Amino acid sequence: MTKALPSVSRPASPGFATFEEPRHSLLIDGDGEPDYSSIQTSDDFLALKRRITRFILPATLLFLAWYVTFVLLSAYAVDFMSTPLFGTVNVGLTMGFLQIVTTVIITMAYARYSKRKLDPQVEKVRALAETDEELA
Amino acid sequence: MTGTNTAINLSVFGVFVLLTLYIVYRVSTRNVSASDYYAAGSSFTGTQNGIALSGDFLSAASFLGISGAIAVNGYDGFMYSIGWVVAWLIGLMLISERLRNTGRFTMGDVMAFRMRQRPVRAAAANATLVISLFYMIAQMAGAGGLMALLLDVHSKVGQAVIIAVVGIVMVLYVLVGGMKGTTWVQIIKAVLLLLSVSLLTIFLIGKFGFDISSMLDRATQRSPLGEAVLSPGVKYGATGLSKIDFISLALALVLGTAALPHVLMRFYTVPNAREARKSVVWATWMMAIFYSCTLVIGFGAMALVGTDEITSAPGGENSAAPLLAFKIGGTVLLGIVCAVAFATILAVVAGLTLTASASFAHDVYANVIKHGEADPRDEVRVARITAVCVGVLAIAGGIAANGQNIAFLVALAFALAASANLPTLLYSMFWKRFNTRGTLWSIYGGLTSCLLLILFSPAISGSKSSVFPDVDFAFFPLANPGIVSIPLSFLAGFLGTVLGGERADAEKQAEMEVRGLTAIGSGLR
Incomplete structure (x- = not known):
């Protein structure tokens, strides 16, 4: 520095x-x-934190709940999971594959959200602490 | 399998080793600084690192173990794949960017950021070494099993020699190339692996007329379990206890991935948080494709090779993918698939060796022994000596564990990572009050409870498939301890903090939070 x-x-x-x-x-x-303490309590930083939480918290809870549901159903609802959906492909296999699909969807959604909502806000906060040389 | 077969396998594999060693030699810089050795000077792009990340993660256990587990146990084997894909969301949203902004080389950098340096770094290094060794032994044991199949080496001595050769080559990668060389090995290997599983998958789907249902139908006919292989419960559904074991495994898989030290260390090879995020996005895509393919390959092996033939083959369960390759492409394809699998083992073990050596040199030597004032050149020298020691240990452990189921051994490493590292990382990033004592309690609490539970589990003693089948001191009934040790570690971290110890350093906490989210003060752009 x-x-x-x-x-x-x-x-x-x-x-x-x-x-x-x-x-x-x-x-x-x-x-x-x-001055980290002042940055931590600055409006821009708090706004950044809110934006992060707004995405990460629901997304994390959602995917964990969805995964745990799948695991519990696999363990305790074998008959339901074995119900054939199309041909020999049953509910369990389909749900398992959907886990992979939702993972990719959440990943892409987060990448998009970060780019549009988080990165610009990070730049704003960074500007609070930019030194002379970096401004020049 | 015949002699010509062995010759093809050996030559494909030999070409890979020579090629990668040459590349490792070319990319390595002569005068290596600590940053070059540990983090490749943070010079990789997100895309490159994402591919390398999947290379680090897609171990022999993933390729051979998972396709084998699916080919034998059907649905219950598929569970591993799903846990390992979903787990990347934790790495993406909670860990990768903050870790990149906060630390420099190791997991200890982040855990110790706002705590007392020496005890926390020592604890982080302990956790890293234990987890890496566990993981590495699993990989080395896999190499032995693979060789049994490939080169028709059945004697334990012969397999031991091969394990030793793997160990020596991987130490060479690390010594010559450091992080940069190792990363390139990962990239090459990941591309090869993904290409071969995709081609196998496309071939299989085409063979069954693009009809997954008819492939599964055929698979059920070739499995002694019949229709049941498509439903949950073949392996874990027998009793109430085995169901809890299943849930425990599922938890360890999803929570352990993003806390594996060698995965964490990868985030330091990129220049900033945006690239770290991009790495995970790439890795997630690679994983999603790869594990979807293992599903097809697993059931395809069941359909074309048959479960009985797989379980009675020299490599057992782990030989499903190679046998399938032999069935559809003859000796050449078998040679290629085996060489790719072997390359996988080699690359993953090299990554682990690097992580373990970095953790010892950077956390223990430079910060605990030298109080943060070590000469960087000495630090790198210590890291290299450690790499050699770790290599020797891994060879010995691999020879001892030869013949164990590798996917299972790896699952234990995940349970350790989920117990010792994840709670500590999350607390130190997201909980203001978390202090040094909480950190130590959650690392050691998770690590020791997990190790003890493994020691007293049926994996070690008391059942046919355990390490010591003749004695029985297994009073803990679950094979995977995650469901107990992970909550225990969270609890230990919480209690350690609220029951006293010094107050958290508010200024350091502010610095860590601001730096973690914005990289202010880290020198990163």
């Missing part, structure tokens, strides 16, 4: 307000190190 110039980390004096404005929220301490 490079040392930021002192002027960056301190509130700009009124005379330079227009000059300093785009960087008014730089969250860097006196040594030029990012």
Whole structure:
């Protein structure tokens, strides 16, 4: 990490307000190190966390529940799982294959969500701690 | 199987070894830094690393063990495939990006980030070494079994020699190539493996007129179990206890994958979190295709070769895929499939060796012994010496475990990873209050409870198929301990934290959380 110039980390004096404005929220301490505690409580970071949770929490619960259901049905509902669906292919085999399909679907959905909703927000938070050199 | 057959197998395999060794030699940089050796200078792209990730993960157990398990047990064998695919969602959403942003080389980097360094790093290294060794022994034992089939080597001494040769080649990969060379071996091997299973699958489906139903129908006729192979319960459905064993296995598979140290370490070979995410997306696609194919190959082997012929073959269950290859493509295809399987073992074991050696050198030597002030060149030298030691241990263990069912041995490694690593990783990333004591309790709690339960399980003693069939000290009834040891480890981590110990370092926690999500302060872009 490079040392930021002192002027960056301190509130700009009124005379330079227009000059300093785009960087008014730089969250860097006196040594030029990012001020993690302030970043952690900043609005942008909290928004990032909310966006992550909004996807990850339901998705994780969903796929775990779906997987556990499949396992429990395989263990305790053998007759149901053996019901033929088409030809010799039964409910259990179909459900198992669907597990693989849903995994791929959730993976692609997360990749898409990250790209559209998470990565831009990460950039916003990163901008809070960008040092002089990185801005230059 | 005849002598010409052996010659073909050996030459296909020899070509692979020579080719990969040459590539490993070419890509290795002369003056290796710690970052080069452990993480290939973080220079791989997400796509490359994703393919390598699947290469690391698709072990001999996956290819030979799973297709064999399906060919013999039908539905219950299929269970492994599903657990191993679904498991990647945990790696994708909860682990990979945060791990890449937080750590540098090892799992210990993340676990110790906001804790007291020395005890936590030592614990992480212990867990890594135990899990890697377990996994490695399974792979080496697989090599012995495979050789029994391939080269018609039936004497235990002959197989032991082959296991030793595998061990020596893989140590060479690691010593010469470091992470970069090993990654390229994984990429080559993953592509070969996926190509061969896809072609086999397409052939099989075509042979049965693109009608899966008629293939399954044929399979049921060739299995002594008849229609029952298509339903759950052939292997695990006998008693209430065996059903719980089944659930325990399913849990270990889904929770263990993303906590395997050699899988975790792969995330460090890419430059940033976006690439780490891309790696998992690629790996998931590869896994989804691969395990769908094993389903077809397993039932295809049942239909074309027949369960009886498979179980009575020299390699037993594990020989289903090679026998199928022989049936449809003669000696040449058999040679290719066997060489691919062998390459698989070699590459996976090399990846494990690298992980174990990195963990010892980086966590134990550099941070515990040298208090974080080791000369990077010394650190790499220690890593290389460790790689040799680990190789020797794995050879010895592989010879001792020769003949065990490899998919099962690997499942135990997953139970260990799910118990010792996953709770600790999740707590340290998502729970603010989690402290050093909680970390130690959950790592050691998970590790020791899992090891003890394995020791006193029917896998070790008391039944026909156990390691010591003649004695019986198996008072724990389940073969897979996951269902007990995983919750126990979560509980231990929780209790260790709330019952005292020092308070969590709030500033470090803030740093870890911010860095984990945004990479601020990690120097990554």
